[in-house]
Amino acid sequence: MTITQEKAMPSTAVLECQGLSAGYGGTVVCRGLDITVRSGEVVALIGANGAGKSTTMLTVAGELAPISGRVSVLGSDKRASLATLAKRGLSYVTEERSVIMGLTTADNLRLAGVSAEAACAVFPELRALLGRPAGLLSGGEQQMLTLARALVRNPKLLLADELSLGLAPQIVARLLDVVRAAADTENLGVLLVEQHVRQVLRVADRVYVMRRGQVMLEGTAAEIGADLDAVQRAYLSSGEQGESG
Numbered sequence: 005m006t007i008t009q010e011k012a013m014p015s016t017a018v019l020e021c022q023g024l025s026a027g028y029g030g031t032v033v034c035r036g037l038d039i040t041v042r043s044g045e046v047v048a049l050i051g052a053n054g055a056g057k058s059t060t061m062l063t064v065a066g067e068l069a070p071i072s073g074r075v076s077v078l079g080s081d082k083r084a085s086l087a088t089l090a091k092r093g094l095s096y097v098t099e100e101r102s103v104i105m106g107l108t109t110a111d112n113l114r115l116a117g118v119s120a121e122a123a124c125a126v127f128p129e130l131r132a133l134l135g136r137p138a139g140l141l142s143g144g145e146q147q148m149l150t151l152a153r154a155l156v157r158n159p160k161l162l163l164a165d166e167l168s169l170g171l172a173p174q175i176v177a178r179l180l181d182v183v184r185a186a187a188d189t190e191n192l193g194v195l196l197v198e199q200h201v202r203q204v205l206r207v208a209d210r211v212y213v214m215r216r217g218q219v220m221l222e223g224t225a226a227e228i229g230a231d232l233d234a235v236q237r238a239y240l241s242s243g244e245q246g247e248s249g
């Protein structure tokens with residue numbers, strides 16, 4: 005008899021927040037957060053505007069000190085800077101276009117120590133754009149460059165905060181599909197903040213729903229998706245998050 009060993013090994017937690025409170029200058033914005041991301045898992049963090057999603061991401065990324073509670077990133081709960089965490093395998097991408105606009109796509113990759121070949125393997129769309137100044141790329145192309153640059157380094161944990169802000173639904177789908185594929189093939193753990201709720205549910209394994217600094221609801225993407233209208237009414241009602249993209 006053949007014993008299938010697939011999924012027999014529990015996957016490693018690449019991020020664990022326990023009772024995490026976070027905020028600015030001692031003012032608590034997020035409280036009591038328990039959030040886990042395992043390797044190979046795409047986890048979505050959704051919530052209305054001002055719910056505390058970015059504050060959570062900044063704290064996990066080492067940019068803000070936790071006010072209380074525990075954050076363990078890639079097996080260590082000692083606070084470290086983003087630069088140190090990046091060396092250990094954390095990648096943090098945001099909606100801000102982090103490319104250098106005056107440099108070509110190729111030079112942006114070179115500056116980041118990333119081979120153009122490897123980046124084009126992630127997004128073949130970049131090949132035709134290698135000689136073009138990044139400032140002349142569309143928003144979606146700039147985010148492809150950003151994401152390719154992040155993924156080529158083979159991170160173990162990707163934090164993506166509204167990577168697709170302001171982009172057309174097709175581009176959002178393309179970016180999210182690449183993130184999903186990296187989780188599946190590279191065992192990457194992903195925490196995604198995303199405005200396009202329906203799109204993120206399509207690629208996520210699990211979801212945390214935040215409201216006013218707290219996780220109000222968590223479940224599999226299928227569970228949250230099954231009652232999305234009620235979830236939207238209860239927790240995502242203010243601002244753009246209510247639009248399910």
Ligand SMILES: Nc1ncnc2c1ncn2[C@@H]1O[C@H](COP(=O)(O)OP(=O)(O)OP(=O)(O)O)[C@@H](O)[C@H]1O
Nearest residue numbers: 027028033051052053054055056057058059060214
């Ligand atoms: N630098 C800051 N100093 C003080 N308060 C801040 C700062 N940044 C954000 N806040 C406050 O923290 C709360 C949570 O903001 P945060 O940006 O984390 O929410 P969010 O869920 O990411 O919202 P959005 O979807 O609008 O980006 C808000 O009330 C916001 O005004």
